[in-house]
Amino acid sequence: MTATEYIVSDRPLVIRRRVKWGDCDPAGVVYTPTFSEYVISAAELFYGSLFNTTPQRAKHEQGFGTPSRALSFDFRLSLRPDDFFDMTVAVAEIHSRTYVLDITARTPQGDVIFVATLTPVCVARDERRSIEIPAAFRAALEKYQNESQTDSLLGLEASA
DSSP: OOOSEEEEEETTEEEEEEOOGGGBOTTSSBOHHHHHHHHHHHHHHHHHHHHTSOHHHHHHHHTEEOOEEEEEEEEOSOOOTTOEEEEEEEEEEEOSSBEEEEEEEEOTTOOEEEEEEEEEBOEETTTOOBOOOOHHHHHHHHHHHHHHHHHHHHHHHHHO
């Protein structure tokens, strides 16, 4: 059996995917709405990696949910069945009740396929009302953001 999605790296989080035939329209190009599924799946894997558990368990234990407030895309290349691509998750901003994830998809050669910006809002899981980002989740977001920025700076210094 061949996996169609798996984690390549935890810091930064990189998810490799293979485009399934069912992800595509009759012309053999990925349906536009399918990109949303790719991004939400990357975000869910991100939550799981922050707490080293499954995504929904992590949020359930913290007592919050993360519906999307906003999602935008900048498409650069198309994808076809059996194409592989990597999505890298970055924490761009952290606010009081929301945060922004930038998810960049690249070909194996490094060409950008799309850049997505996802803004989830934290809600009380059973009440569906917005809440402050829980302290443990905020700390995990900040740690990831700091580690990712440090890794980026070290990579730039090494290539200079």
